Amino acid sequence: MIKGCYKLWVMLMISSLLTGCWDYKDVNRRNIRLSVGVDKVDDKIEFIGENTNLLGEQEKGGEKIQIPTPSYYIASGNSLEEIKEKLDASTPLEDFSGAMRVVVFGKGYAEDGIESYINRINYLTYLRKSLLIVVSKEAPRELFQRQVVNDIAIGYAIENTIRQLSENGRCVYITAQEVQANIQNKDIGYILPYVGIEDDIIKHIGFVIMKDGKMVGIVSNEESNGFLYLLLKKAVDRKAISGVGNKDNLYSVRITLKKRKIKTNYIDKKLILI
Structure with a gap:
């Protein structure tokens, strides 16, 4: 009797582990933010960015595969x-922001202050605190509606470029969490990556x-x-040095x-070098 109850208990435990998430939704039915x-445009705040979804299908090698379909969203208020x-x-699919890679601030918004949006990132559970933060030379509306050749999307191009430069000692990779900590420390300034499109x-x-x-500056x-x-x-630096006896040889x-x-x-608003 005891063995039978034990087997029943084990079966119930295994079956509960094998069930799917109760609130699961197929990735095809989600609006994935990239x-x-x-x-700041005409005294209003403007959002623009990239979505991707997997609704499209394409034939490849006799098989149907799903391919990302990029789209853009824009709103102001x-x-x-x-x-x-x-x-x-205005969004037909449920929003999923867990895949977001980067937040790009326009110069106008950055000059007025980014603290309110940084606080939003850090207090909302569905936004990653490790989001890369950058400022753009071009207005975000112009930036995000361009096609780039060095990656599959604007967000990927920015994040991948800053990441590889940071790993090679040529840039800083600043997250939303780090920016919030810097804002709270009123005595110091900090820097953010500045990006542009050429x-x-x-x-x-x-x-x-x-x-x-x-x-306050660039x-x-x-x-x-x-x-x-x-x-x-x-930190990494590169220099070209002229050869001895032959200045043309670098x-x-x-x-x-x-x-x-x-x-x-x-300390006490003074820079200390030791």
Whole structure:
């Protein structure tokens, strides 16, 4: 009798583990967000970004395969909640923002302050706190409606470019969580990647200087070596040096920071170098 009850209990436990999620929905029925741009246009906040869905099918090798179909969404309003309501009312599929890669701020919005949107990211459970944060030279409306040749989508092009540059010591990869921590520390400024589009190619073109959540300046790539040396653990620099006795013969030198000898700190609104 006891053995029979034990077997029944085991079967019930296994069957409960094999059941699917009660609220499961097929990925085909979801509106997958890839990226979002936030800007200020005519005293209103404007959202524009990329979606993808898997509704399309294509024949390949005698088999039908689903292919991502990119689309764009755009809405404007006086507040973030008003825009969210407009987007929900115009979206035929359930929103899924867990795949979002990057948030792109327009210069106008960044100059007014990004704190409210950063707080939104960090307090909403369906948005990843590790989202990459950048500022765009072009207005997001212009940026997201362009076709790029260096990736499959604008969001992927930006995130992949910044990530590989960061891994090679040529850029900083700043997340929403890190930005919020910097905003809360009122005494210090910080930088964000600055991106632009040239010849239909997404490029990292420098950094924007942020203070109290607002953009206060721009630093080009050519002027950024000092920032990178102080901020990155593995800063990398490249120099061309003329050969001895033959100035036309150039040597390319790659300098990598391995053991930092200069320690930096910021105390009582003063920069300390040790």
